[in-house]
Amino acid sequence: xxxxxxxxxxxxxxVAHSLSPLIHTAWAYxxxxxxxxxxxxVPPSFDEFARAMDALRTVGFAGVNxxxxxxxxxxxxxxxxxxxxxxxxxxxxxxxxxxxxxADNSDIGGFEEAFKAAGPAVSVEDRALVLGAGGAARAIxxxxxxxxxxxxxxxxxxxEKAAALAEAFGLKTAPWPECNTFLEAADIIVxxxxxxxxxxxxxxxxxxxxxxxxxxxxxxxxxxxxRLLQAASAQGNPTVDGLAMLMHQAAPGFRAWFGGEAxxxxxxxxxxxxxxxxxxxx
Ligand code: ATR
Numbered sequence: 163x164x165x166x167x168x169x170x171x172x173x174x175x176x177v178a179h180s181l182s183p184l185i186h187t188a189w190a191y192x193x194x195x196x197x198x199x200x201x202x203x204v205p206p207s208f209d210e211f212a213r214a215m216d217a218l219r220t221v222g223f224a225g226v227n228x229x230x231x232x233x234x235x236x237x238x239x240x241x242x243x244x245x246x247x248x249x250x251x252x253x254x255x256x257x258x259x260x261x262x263x264x265a266d267n268s269d270i271g272g273f274e275e276a277f278k279a280a281g282p283a284v285s286v287e288d289r290a291l292v293l294g295a296g297g298a299a300r301a302i303x304x305x306x307x308x309x310x311x312x313x314x315x316x317x318x319x320x321x322e323k324a325a326a327l328a329e330a331f332g333l334k335t336a337p338w339p340e341c342n343t344f345l346e347a348a349d350i351i352v353x354x355x356x357x358x359x360x361x362x363x364x365x366x367x368x369x370x371x372x373x374x375x376x377x378x379x380x381x382x383x384x385x386x387x388x389r390l391l392q393a394a395s396a397q398g399n400p401t402v403d404g405l406a407m408l409m410h411q412a413a414p415g416f417r418a419w420f421g422g423e424a425x426x427x428x429x430x431x432x433x434x435x436x437x438x439x440x441x442x443x444x
Contacts, residue, residue, distance in 0.1 A: 165196070166222070167196045167197050167198055168195065168196065168197035168198075168224050168419060168420050168421075169197065169198055169200070169218075169221065169222060169223045169224060170186065170197065170198075170199050170200075170223060170224050170225050170226060170227075170415065170419040170420065171183075171198075171199055171200040171201060171202050171218070171223065171226050171227070172199070172200075172201050172202065172226060172227040172228070172229060173202050173204050173211070173214065173215075173226050173227070173228050173229070173232055173236075174201075174203070174204070174228070174229035174230055174231075174232060175203055175204060175205060175206055175230075175231060175232070176203065177201045177202065177203050177229065178201060178203070180201050180229065181383075181408060181434055181437065181438075182199065182201070182227055182408075182412055183199050183200065183201055184433065184434060184437055185408070185409060185412045185416075185430065185434070186199035186412065186415070186416055186420070187199055188430055188433055189416050189420070189422060189423070189424050189425075189430075190416075190420055190422065192422075192423070192425075193420070193422030193423055195420045195421070195422045197419075197420050202214065202218075202226075204232065206231045206232075208235045208238060208239075211232050211235040211236070211239065212235070212239050215239055215256065215263070218258070219258050219263070223258055224257070224258060224418075224419035224420070225255065225256055225257040225258055225415060225418060225419040226255075226256050227254055227255055227412070227415050228253060228254050228255065228256060229254065230297075233252035233253060233254055233297060234251065234252050236252070236253040236254070236255075236256050236265055237251065237252055237253045237265050239256070239263065239265075240253065240256060240263045240264060240265030241262060241263055241264075242262060242263070242264045242265070243264070243265045243266075244264070244265065244266040244267065246266065246267040246270045246271070246304065247265045247266050247267040249304055250267045250269070250270060250297075250300055250301050250304055251300070252267060252269075252297055252300070252301070253265035253266060253267050254266075254267055254268060254269050254411065255267065255268050255414065255415050255418070257418050257419065266414070267301065268410075268411045268412075268413070268414040268415065269298070269301040269407075269411050270301045270302075270304045270305045270308070271305070271410070271411070271414065272407050272408070272409075272410035272411025272412075272413075273301065273302050273305040273306075273379075273402075273407050273410075273411075274305045274308060274309055275410040275413075275426070276379075276402050276406035276407045276409075276410045277305070277309060277377070277379065277402055278309075279402075279406065279410075279426075280377065280379075280400050280401060280402045280406065281377035281400040281402070282375075282377070282400070283309075283310070284306070284309040284310040284311050284350070285310070285349075286310055286311075286312050286313075287313070287349075288310075288311055288313065288349040288350055289313045289314075289315065289347055289348050289349050289350070290306050290311045290313065290314045290315065290348065290349065290350035290351075290352065291315050291317065291336070291341070291344050291345060291348040291350070291351050291352070292306070292314060292315070292316050292317070292333075292352050292354060293317055293318070293341065293351075293352065293353045293354060293355055293357075293365070294316075294318055294353065294354035294355035295316055295318035295320070295323040295324045295326070295327045296323070296354065296355075298354040298381050299316065299318075299327060299354040300327060302352055302354055302379075302381075303316070303327065303331050303333065304331070306350065306352075307331065311350065313334075314331070314333045314334070315333065315334045315335065315336050315344055315348075316328050316333050316334070316335050316336070317335070317336040317337070317338050317340075317341045317344065318335075318338060318355075319338045319355075321335070321337070321338070324338075341367060342367060342368045342371060345367060345368065345371045345372060346371045346372075346373070347373075348372075348373065348376055349373065349375070349376050349377070350376065350377050350379075351372065351376055351377070351378045351379070351390075351394075352378075352379040352380070352381075353365055353379070353380045353381065353382065353388070353390055354381050356382070357382075358380065358382050358388040358389055358390060359382045359384060359388075360384045360385055360442075364389060365388070365389065365390055367390060369389070369390060369393030369394065369397075370393075372393070372394060372397060372399060373399075374397065374398065374399065375399070375400075376394075376399055377399065377400045377401070377402065378390060378391060378394035378399050378400070378401050378402070379401065379402035379403075379407075380401075380402075380403060380404060381404045381407060382404050383403060383404030383405045383408060383438070384404075384438060384441070384442075385438075385442075386403060386404070386405060386435060386438055387403070388403075391403055405431060405434055405435070405438075406426070406431075408434075409426040409430060409431065409434070410426055412424070413426060
């Protein structure tokens with residue numbers, strides 16, 4: 163019987179802007195794998211999500227990535243869950259195998275890989291400052307702890323959310339208006355908020371206070387070089403950008419569903435940067 167193409171995709175709302183189809187298509191092309199990776203818009207409710215997943219399994223999808231607002235729905239829908247997904251309380255990957263649906267979280271490992279590729283190893287003495295307390299912050303806190311960080315401070319506009327995250331993971335909190343005071347002492351700085359993204363307000367940080375060797379990361383990838391990363395690079399600090407995290411989080415899904423090599427390299431980055439530039443010009 164003729165071998166059928168492998169099907170996978172990304173579920174979200176909105177989802178049209180996702181770069182994941184480009185990443186998976188590039189890897190499939192390189193590995194000469196016959197497959198499609200499709201963006202699928204699913205309205206925000208759990209019921210809509212579950213209906214869409216049932217349909218994709220009927221059609222024979224191998225799995226999907228899941229993005230906002232469905233990461234918690236994915237966890238609820240699955241019948242088996244990896245440890246990182248349970249700890250994060252969210253899944254960005256569902257793998258369908260027969261009657262089983264397995265939830266995993268590669269956002270955590272994606273940050274770890276991107277961080278390891280960019281900077282020196284984390285030492286237990288390092289002080290990390292995480293800005294934001296949403297889903298992305300949660301995954302990044304787990305990643306930083308896995309990398310060995312023991313001293314993590316959370317600063318978030320809504321203090322209750324910072325306190326809840328701190329309570330869950332044994333962290334400290336800093337008042338949002340006093341971010342700059344804590345910036346000076348930080349060895350690792352991660353922006354997990356949407357501030358600095360095209361169309362969003364800027365992230366107001368006194369970047370000249372950043373320590374010379376601090377590793378600076380930003381989940382935002384449009385623009386690719388945020389003001390925070392621009393200032394950090396100009397000072398000679400190691401940086402981790404949103405695109406590096408995005409490429410690394412995509413790799414486990416590609417390996418699981420398409421079964422090929424998923425290399426994060428300069429050629430892939432160049433394709434994505436080209437696409438982001440095209441979009442900027444539109
Ligand atoms: P994600 O899952 O990507 O983390 P999220 O859960 O909506 O998305 O979290 C967005 C983060 O950006 C939050 O920490 C949010 O702060 P609040 O908890 O106070 O909402 C932060 N954020 C968004 N807009 C912001 C702004 N204008 N000023 C400060 N923080 C902002």
